Amino acid sequence: MKRIGIADTTFARVDMARAAVSTIKKEASVQIVRYTVPGIKDLPVAAKRLLEEDDCDIVIALGMPGPADKDKMCAHEASSGLIMAQLMTNKHILEVFVHEDEAKDEKTLAWLAEKRTAEHALNALSLVFHPQTLTRLAGTGQRQGYEDAGPIEGGSAGYPGH
Numbered sequence: 001m002k003r004i005g006i007a008d009t010t011f012a013r014v015d016m017a018r019a020a021v022s023t024i025k026k027e028a029s030v031q032i033v034r035y036t037v038p039g040i041k042d043l044p045v046a047a048k049r050l051l052e053e054d055d056c057d058i059v060i061a062l063g064m065p066g067p068a069d070k071d072k073m074c075a076h077e078a079s080s081g082l083i084m085a086q087l088m089t090n091k092h093i094l095e096v097f098v099h100e101d102e103a104k105d106e107k108t109l110a111w112l113a114e115k116r117t118a119e120h121a122l123n124a125l126s127l128v129f130h131p132q133t134l135t136r137l138a139g140t141g142q143r144q145g146y147e148d149a150g151p152i153e154g155g156s157a158g159y160p161g162h
């Protein structure tokens, strides 16, 4: 049975892992391993351990950077760590970060966190079970959370000139 790791944080103000677990359970029969850490900078090692020690096929790394400059710096550092962990393990870690200042109020933030997490949980299942699903969506401007950007039409018509 495939194994999906979920790394999440106590810093986050929404239980993002709950949304991931419920989406995954509705869609697939897999083993889920959850590993909760204090904050986003602790996610890279949690994800790496889930991949190497718990033998997960993929990890979803869930985090919520705060609105301050130091939080954004933390998010960048955590992101670099997650990329490094992917290169060290040769496995995917889907980074699902929801910045606190992405939403106009707390209700929208909670909705966004759950929606983005659920949509990336489906991406994780696609990567593990049927990656061709993502290939079919290539270039379609998919977004997780808010609405999709959509494709840009008419690209094959060439440079429009001045």
Ligand SMILES: Cc1nc2c(=O)[nH]c(=O)nc-2n(C[C@H](O)[C@H](O)[C@H](O)CO)c1C
Pocket (backbone or CB within 6 Å): 009, 011, 012, 038, 039, 040, 041, 042, 063, 064, 065, 066, 067, 070, 071, 072, 074
């Ligand atoms: C400044 C800061 N900001 C955040 C944040 O926005 N989101 C988050 O999840 N965690 C933050 N942390 C905590 C660090 O990620 C980490 O948990 C601690 O430095 C302990 O390693 C810190 C220290």
